[in-house]
Amino acid sequence: MNVSIDVRGLSKRFGAFTAVDDVSFAVRRGDIFGFLGANGAGKSTTIRMLCGLLAPTSGTAAVAGFDIRREPERIKASIGYMSQRFSLYEDLTVEENISFFGSVYGLSRKTILSRMPWVLDLAGLRGRERSLTRTLAVGWKQRLALGCAVLHEPAIVFLDEPTGGVDPLSRRKFWDLIHTLSGRGVTVFVTTHYLDEAEYCNDIRLIHAGRIVAGGSPGELKKRAIRHPLFEVECGQAVEAMEVLQREPWVLETSIFGTYLHVSVADEAEGRTRIPRVLKQHGLTLVRLDRIAPSLEDVFIHTIEEQAGSRPAGEVRS
Amino acid sequence: MTRPALRLRPIIIKEFRQIRRDPRSLIFLLVIPAFLLLLYGYALNFDVKHLPLAVCDQDRTSASREFTGKLEHTEYFDLKLRLDSPRSIDRILGREEARLVLVIPPGFGDDLAAGREPEVQVIVDGSNAQSASTALGYIGAIVQQESVRLFAQRLNDRGLRGPAVPLRTDVRVWYNPELRSIRFLVPGLMAFILMVIVVVSTSFSVVREKEQGTMEQIAVSPVRSSELILGKTIPYILISLVSAHLVLLLSFLLFGVSIKGSYLYLLLTMVLFLTGALGQGVLISTVTRTQQVAFMVSILTTFLPTFILSGFIFPIRNMPVVIQAFSYLVPARYFLDALRSILIKGSGPAAFGPALLFLAAFAGLTLALSIANLRQSDEPGRRLGRRKRG
Numbered sequence: 001m002n003v004s005i006d007v008r009g010l011s012k013r014f015g016a017f018t019a020v021d022d023v024s025f026a027v028r029r030g031d032i033f034g035f036l037g038a039n040g041a042g043k044s045t046t047i048r049m050l051c052g053l054l055a056p057t058s059g060t061a062a063v064a065g066f067d068i069r070r071e072p073e074r075i076k077a078s079i080g081y082m083s084q085r086f087s088l089y090e091d092l093t094v095e096e097n098i099s100f101f102g103s104v105y106g107l108s109r110k111t112i113l114s115r116m117p118w119v120l121d122l123a124g125l126r127g128r129e130r131s132l133t134r135t136l137a138v139g140w141k142q143r144l145a146l147g148c149a150v151l152h153e154p155a156i157v158f159l160d161e162p163t164g165g166v167d168p169l170s171r172r173k174f175w176d177l178i179h180t181l182s183g184r185g186v187t188v189f190v191t192t193h194y195l196d197e198a199e200y201c202n203d204i205r206l207i208h209a210g211r212i213v214a215g216g217s218p219g220e221l222k223k224r225a226i227r228h229p230l231f232e233v234e235c236g237q238a239v240e241a242m243e244v245l246q247r248e249p250w251v252l253e254t255s256i257f258g259t260y261l262h263v264s265v266a267d268e269a270e271g272r273t274r275i276p277r278v279l280k281q282h283g284l285t286l287v288r289l290d291r292i293a294p295s296l297e298d299v300f301i302h303t304i305e306e307q308a309g310s311r312p313a314g315e316v317r318s
Numbered sequence: 319m320t321r322p323a324l325r326l327r328p329i330i331i332k333e334f335r336q337i338r339r340d341p342r343s344l345i346f347l348l349v350i351p352a353f354l355l356l357l358y359g360y361a362l363n364f365d366v367k368h369l370p371l372a373v374c375d376q377d378r379t380s381a382s383r384e385f386t387g388k389l390e391h392t393e394y395f396d397l398k399l400r401l402d403s404p405r406s407i408d409r410i411l412g413r414e415e416a417r418l419v420l421v422i423p424p425g426f427g428d429d430l431a432a433g434r435e436p437e438v439q440v441i442v443d444g445s446n447a448q449s450a451s452t453a454l455g456y457i458g459a460i461v462q463q464e465s466v467r468l469f470a471q472r473l474n475d476r477g478l479r480g481p482a483v484p485l486r487t488d489v490r491v492w493y494n495p496e497l498r499s500i501r502f503l504v505p506g507l508m509a510f511i512l513m514v515i516v517v518v519s520t521s522f523s524v525v526r527e528k529e530q531g532t533m534e535q536i537a538v539s540p541v542r543s544s545e546l547i548l549g550k551t552i553p554y555i556l557i558s559l560v561s562a563h564l565v566l567l568l569s570f571l572l573f574g575v576s577i578k579g580s581y582l583y584l585l586l587t588m589v590l591f592l593t594g595a596l597g598q599g600v601l602i603s604t605v606t607r608t609q610q611v612a613f614m615v616s617i618l619t620t621f622l623p624t625f626i627l628s629g630f631i632f633p634i635r636n637m638p639v640v641i642q643a644f645s646y647l648v649p650a651r652y653f654l655d656a657l658r659s660i661l662i663k664g665s666g667p668a669a670f671g672p673a674l675l676f677l678a679a680f681a682g683l684t685l686a687l688s689i690a691n692l693r694q695s696d697e698p699g700r701r702l703g704r705r706k707r708g
């Protein structure tokens with residue numbers, strides 16, 4: 001079978017609060033699967049259920065072929081897990097952390113020693129084996145945590161916000177590592193709220209208020225969600241410009257990106273002529289107007305606004 | 319899944335490494351108990367000895383001097399002052415220059431010689447009721463003894479043999495012949511100090527991993543909660559045993575408290591008690607989320623119960639029945655009973671068997687609860703203390 005994680009109708013309620021609401025998806029082996037959503041959207045709860053830490057209220061899921069309700073112990077032995085807190089022992093050395101996590105997964109002393117150089121290279125920590133982990137910079141801790149999580153060669157790695165608080169260069173290096181793992185057939189399940197990172201994933205689900213609201217590859221998502229031409233407007237007063245444009249019936253959607261404005265219209269030619277004219281009528285100066293390819297951020301804003309308009313989320317195919 | 323012993327070992331090794339890296343926890347466990355024993359051992363002394371005594375001898379005869387000499391020549395009283403007039407007594411007691419004043423009225427010698435019954439007055443500072451009553455006891459005994467001696471002497475002078483004294487007590491104090499309170503206090507101190515220190519230091523063990531996020535990493539690994547709890551407990555049992563031996567050694571060196579009974583029983587008692595204390599610490603650790611909360615709960619559940627309800631200082635027999643009932647839940651009470659039996663009386667297991675059974679049950683219960691608690695600790699909203707959410 002080619003499916004590593006198979007989730008069917010999974011729900012989790014805490015009292016009256018539904019954290020995860022009837023979620024279904026499947027993850028192919030060797031994929032980099034991105035699970036995206038805001039804080040509190042249900043990402044962590046889903047991961048905890050898939051790792052066998054939390055029993056679902058209803059629904060089922062199989063991870064590496066094991067049932068999350070009946071075989072959590074077997075799941076734990078076949079997955080790797082790393083969270084944004086890089087849960088290493090700060091008062092142990094690099095080497096001691098590696099051998100502790102290795103032996104906890106039942107690896108022999110010999111196996112640990114033979115894989116030690118690989119983890120050290122992966123983390124870029126050659127020569128610092130005896131350093132206390134607390135003395136390492138965040139980027140190194142993060143790569144060491146990943147090394148410890150994959151030491152026992154799991155078929156699936158769960159990465160919960162792995163790049164939180166890490167500088168852009170380290171984030172880039174980290175994603176290179178993820179690609180390497182995926183290339184070796186490891187399934188990577190990653191949550192993030194950096195949408196630029198989501199572009200690196202093969203397959204994405206967007207979770208909002210406990211429900212999956214969009215899914216597919218980054219390309220598919222953009223094609224499906226944004227069917228209309230999108231313009232980026234640079235203008236001195238983005239907020240005023242947005243207010244003005246929103247009143248026009250031919251403008252479908254507007255959103256602010258930094259100091260720019262993204263405007264979606266039904267027809268490209270119409271947009272090109274009417275946007276400058278409207279801004280000029282209201283005494284706003286247009287600096288630049290470009291037709292752009294939508295980013296994932298556009299997709300998510302569009303999707304979530306659609307949700308807020310209470311259109312029921314269609315069944316997401318995988 | 320299989321071979322759990324393999325996963326217990328890495329945890330024990332890891333704990334020892336962490337303890338070695340954090341000398342504060344070692345000092346806390348090893349040095350503080352010995353230090354507290356020293357402090358409490360000298361401060362908590364209920365023996366009444368060398369009480370400052372003032373004598374107001376208004377008689378000034380050889381008979382009165384002989385009588386006061388009886389008091390001066392004991393280790394219970396130190397003659398500090400001789401007063402000329404009873405008027406200064408108030409001042410003397412007020413300034414605590416003396417705690418006790420003996421007043422001998424004029425005519426004491428003559429009355430005695432004439433066969434009348436002279437009275438002596440004893441004035442005692444009752445602000446410390448306990449030492450005052452002990453002092454009165456001593457004086458009463460000395461005066462009693464002296465009267466009997468004088469009576470016999472008088473009969474003798476008249477060529478008569480005295481009748482037998484109708485009732486005579488022959489008091490022998492066993493186990494602690496000098497009635498030194500430190501013998502009684504050392505077992506209590508050991509129980510108190512070890513309980514507080516061990517519970518506090520282990521209560522940090524799981525909660526620290528929660529704070530640092532390593533608990534989550536362990537939770538997703540195949541390590542079972544029983545392996546984690548036992549792996550964490552075993553190193554601390556060894557260290558706290560060393561600590562208990564230091565306290566024993568120090569009690570012997572400083573206070574002369576030796577082990578009357580069997581060392582093996584003592585060791586068994588200590589292992590059971592320490593395991594229970596560790597169990598309580600770990601249990602607290604599993605239900606709290608921050609080290610601060612864990613510390614407060616540890617102190618609340620050990621300090622006062624052990625101090626008040628163990629029979630360490632306050633005899634349990636004198637407490638109201640309800641409070642007595644609570645004392646049955648305090649492990650230090652049983653430890654104290656067993657310790658006094660073994661250390662001071664040297665009695666056999668019949669005397670402390672039930673206490674050991676309770677200690678074993680307490681240890682088993684706290685550890686089992688910790689394991690059960692850890693297993694389902696993932697449901698939010700059940701722990702004490704705030705938790706950061708990512």
